[in-house]
Amino acid sequence: MIRLQNVYKDYGGRPALVNVNLHIGMGEFAFLVGPSGAGKSTVMRLLYREEKPTSGQVLIGGIDITRLDRGQVPLLRRRLGIVFQDYKLLDKQTVFDNVAYILRALGVDNREIAKRVESALCVVNLEDKGDAYPDELSGGEQQRVGIARAIVNGPPVLLADEPTGNLDPVTSLEIVQLLEKISQRGTTVLISTHDQFIVNSLRRRVISLKNGQLAGDVDSGVYDMEAIGQTV
Amino acid sequence: MRKLRILSGVATETGQGLRRGGWSNWLVVSILAIALTIFGGVLQLTMTLKNVVSSWGSQLEISAYLKDGYEPRSVAREVSQMPDVKLVEIVPKEVAWQEMQQAFKVAALNNPLPNTLHIQLTNVDSVEKTANRLKTVDSIEHVRYPLTVAKNLNRFRHFIEAAGVAVTAALTAATLMVIGNTIQLVIQSRHKEIEIQSLMGVSPWYIKGPLVLQGAVYGFASALVATAVIWAVRAYMDCYVTGQLVGLLPLLPAEVGYGMVPTFLVLLSLGTAVGAGGSAWTSGRYIKV
Numbered sequence: 448m449i450r451l452q453n454v455y456k457d458y459g460g461r462p463a464l465v466n467v468n469l470h471i472g473m474g475e476f477a478f479l480v481g482p483s484g485a486g487k488s489t490v491m492r493l494l495y496r497e498e499k500p501t502s503g504q505v506l507i508g509g510i511d512i513t514r515l516d517r518g519q520v521p522l523l524r525r526r527l528g529i530v531f532q533d534y535k536l537l538d539k540q541t542v543f544d545n546v547a548y549i550l551r552a553l554g555v556d557n558r559e560i561a562k563r564v565e566s567a568l569c570v571v572n573l574e575d576k577g578d579a580y581p582d583e584l585s586g587g588e589q590q591r592v593g594i595a596r597a598i599v600n601g602p603p604v605l606l607a608d609e610p611t612g613n614l615d616p617v618t619s620l621e622i623v624q625l626l627e628k629i630s631q632r633g634t635t636v637l638i639s640t641h642d643q644f645i646v647n648s649l650r651r652r653v654i655s656l657k658n659g660q661l662a663g664d665v666d667s668g669v670y671d672m673e674a675i676g677q678t679v
Numbered sequence: 680m681r682k683l684r685i686l687s688g689v690a691t692e693t694g695q696g697l698r699r700g701g702w703s704n705w706l707v708v709s710i711l712a713i714a715l716t717i718f719g720g721v722l723q724l725t726m727t728l729k730n731v732v733s734s735w736g737s738q739l740e741i742s743a744y745l746k747d748g749y750e751p752r753s754v755a756r757e758v759s760q761m762p763d764v765k766l767v768e769i770v771p772k773e774v775a776w777q778e779m780q781q782a783f784k785v786a787a788l789n790n791p792l793p794n795t796l797h798i799q800l801t802n803v804d805s806v807e808k809t810a811n812r813l814k815t816v817d818s819i820e821h822v823r824y825p826l827t828v829a830k831n832l833n834r835f836r837h838f839i840e841a842a843g844v845a846v847t848a849a850l851t852a853a854t855l856m857v858i859g860n861t862i863q864l865v866i867q868s869r870h871k872e873i874e875i876q877s878l879m880g881v882s883p884w885y886i887k888g889p890l891v892l893q894g895a896v897y898g899f900a901s902a903l904v905a906t907a908v909i910w911a912v913r914a915y916m917d918c919y920v921t922g923q924l925v926g927l928l929p930l931l932p933a934e935v936g937y938g939m940v941p942t943f944l945v946l947l948s949l950g951t952a953v954g955a956g957g958s959a960w961t962s963g964r965y966i967k968v
């Protein structure tokens with residue numbers, strides 16, 4: 448479902464990713480780990496075409512997204528659910544409207560919107576918070592809204608870049624378990640994190656990055672601090 | 680159906696954007712209304728002046744003196760076929776001679792005057808051209824025409840036209856700038872939302888559409904205000920000023936006032952188009968999605 452082939456990416460001459468090869472199958476669940484600056488967010492941004500690689504190919508569902516022209520990028524992003532560390536919610540809109548936004552922009556009819564938004568809010572356990580505004584919610588709840596928004600259009604792939612970076616350990620674990628639950632419905636899920644607690648709690652596939660290079664890829668793995676040269 | 684829902688979504692977003700604009704909406708509309716009022720006033724003035732000039736021009740006449748032995752009516756028919764000729768009046772030599780005799784008490788000589796045609800034109804520009812064309816007609820002996828007056832009138836008219844174009848260009852640029860800056864501020868204040876929309880895969884035009892509409896609404900609303908102001912000023916002038924001016928300016932032909940409806944239509948369409956265009960340009964420039 449997700450494939451990186453000989454991906455090299457530099458920012459103004461400074462390499463951020465060096466010759467990365469990666470494959471994540473359909474319906475798989477994987478962590479992308481590494482210390483800050485290892486290149487996790489760069490991988491994510493390549494996958495949702497916020498960046499293009501300097502060289503190499505990035506494929507999603509068999510399509511080389513580095514070749515998409517600007518007009519096709521929105522089409523790609525509608526097929527991806529993206530979850531961010533800072534939630535990126537529309538703070539002047541209610542929870543319901545946040546989740547419904549993309550459906551409205553696509554012209555889905557109101558009854559269908561209500562149905563899909565309610566079911567997405569149900570998945571994240573926020574069915575009674577539809578009328579709340581983001582600033583009335585806790586961080587964990589806001590991130591769950593972010594997840595509901597990401598899945599409302601039924602994307603085959605869900606990308607989460609440090610989704611627990613602003614959350615306490617217990618809430619973080621809840622969020623990651625929620626994402627795991629979503630992957631069980633057939634969605635391919637890739638989560639970047641530098642939180643060893645959640646990684647070690649789940650024991651799922653762990654892809655490690657170190658200085659922009661692939662430093663490990665283990666099924667049922669743990670957060671291997673030594674392999675990636677992390678000290679804290 | 681789906682397209683309609685998307686359009687209604689864009690309209691809803693436009694409404695929300697305007698509501699969030701608050702007092703700045705009024706500021707923008709006021710500034711634009713001032714610009715458009717000046718524009719509308721200048722448009723009215725130049726159009727009126729042009730009408731005055733062309734009505735003066737239409738009073739200009741070319742006199743053509745016929746050679747003896749030609750039938751004035753057939754020459755007149757020929758002349759009236761020429762381009763730009765509005766009216767041909769025949770002054771038979773007998774009539775001219777009678778008038779002259781009465782005026783100057785001249786002795787009863789043989790009538791020395793030629794048959795004459797007085798030719799009015801539709802268009803001041805063509806005085807010289809038509810006069811030259813008349814000179815080539817066999818039956819015409821001599822042509823007399825007020826060339827200097829015609830040239831001056833033309834120069835004046837071209838000056839008015841150029842001034843109108845210059846004012847239009849300046850005010851259009853000013854309007855574009857005001858709209859552009861406003862929309863740029865809106866984009867800046869919403870950059871986080873725009874980023875989120877883009878990351879969700881919302882179409883670029885769904886993101887920009889509400890901004891373009893917002894600009895169009897500003898332009899249209901300002902044009903309405905400008906229209907109201909100009910209308911009120913005109914009504915005032917008609918009541919109190921024109922009555923006094925007519926006495927002072929006997930030169931001013933009646934019925935030169937340029938109708939207000941065309942001005943209003945120009946104002947409304949130009950205001951709306953410039954509003955939409957300015958914000959479309961700014962959105963294209965500052966929203967890279």
Ligand SMILES: Nc1ncnc2c1ncn2[C@@H]1O[C@H](COP(=O)(O)OP(=O)(O)O)[C@@H](O)[C@H]1O
Pocket residue numbers: 458462463481482483484485486487488489490
């Ligand atoms: N927009 C950017 N411009 C310049 N350098 C960047 C940019 N984004 C990331 N980098 C650099 O690329 C490297 C990888 O960054 P990033 O992918 O954000 O790592 P991570 O998400 O693992 O912390 C870092 O050295 C970072 O400084």
Ligand SMILES: [Mg+2]
Pocket residue numbers: 487488489609
């Ligand atoms: Mg990062």
